[in-house]
Amino acid sequence: xxxxxxxxAFVTLFVVIDPPGCxxxxxxxxxxxxxAQARSMALRATGIAAIILLxxxxxxxxxxxxxxxxxxxxxxxxxxxxFWIAFDMVFEKRTQRREERAEKIAAQSGxxxxxxxxxxxxxxxxxxxxxxxxAAIMLLMNExxxxxxxxxxxxxxxAVLAITAAALIAAGPMIRVLGDKVEAVxxxxxxxxxxxLAAQYVIDGVKGSFGG
Numbered sequence: 001x002x003x004x005x006x007x008x009a010f011v012t013l014f015v016v017i018d019p020p021g022c023x024x025x026x027x028x029x030x031x032x033x034x035x036a037q038a039r040s041m042a043l044r045a046t047g048i049a050a051i052i053l054l055x056x057x058x059x060x061x062x063x064x065x066x067x068x069x070x071x072x073x074x075x076x077x078x079x080x081x082x083f084w085i086a087f088d089m090v091f092e093k094r095t096q097r098r099e100e101r102a103e104k105i106a107a108q109s110g111x112x113x114x115x116x117x118x119x120x121x122x123x124x125x126x127x128x129x130x131x132x133x134x135a136a137i138m139l140l141m142n143e144x145x146x147x148x149x150x151x152x153x154x155x156x157x158x159a160v161l162a163i164t165a166a167a168l169i170a171a172g173p174m175i176r177v178l179g180d181k182v183e184a185v186x187x188x189x190x191x192x193x194x195x196x197l198a199a200q201y202v203i204d205g206v207k208g209s210f211g212g
Contacts, residue, residue: 022128081198
């Protein structure tokens with residue numbers, strides 16, 4: 001059976017990274033690329049995002065200590081940040097910003113035959129390993145109190161990134177099958193779920209700060 005921590009970590013990271021929301025944006029960014037180029041950039045983007053998130057997973061807590069920031073304070077701040085992302089998802093602000101960013105990148109690439117590599121920016125950072133994902137992985141690592149639990153968090157991260165890579169690779173066909181309306185419904189449902197998880201982070205942080 002899956003542990004409660006693994007399920008919580010998987011749901012949190014899945015909602016924050018948002019593979020269904022990233023897929024149509026990636027499809028738009030790579031519409032001039034060949035199938036092989038799109039696949040290569042998708043794998044490279046998820047790999048770079050994994051490295052970024054692992055760095056913060058391992059060294060995020062020492063960084064907070066060096067800055068004299070309490071973990072409960074970071075939990076509250078992270079929860080508020082995740083709630084902001086959830087609010088944007090429910091009201092489609094996040095998708096709108098991503099589409100505007102995609103249009104800007106496409107405009108900068110110009111009409112030339114060369115396909116711009118979007119794997120590092122904007123896909124790996126800030127779309128996949130953005131502030132919300134960084135905050136989420138640090139919060140989850142703080143919840144893991146043993147080596148076995150940390151492995152569960154890493155397993156959840158790996159599963160989410162594997163799904164993300166698959167979603168990006170299948171982005172074009174997926175959008176044609178699902179359509180914009182289905183994608184919007186999925187994004188809003190995930191946003192509501194993320195809002196509840198974010199509220200729980202804030203509650204836990206307030207309890208910890210006041211000795212609750």
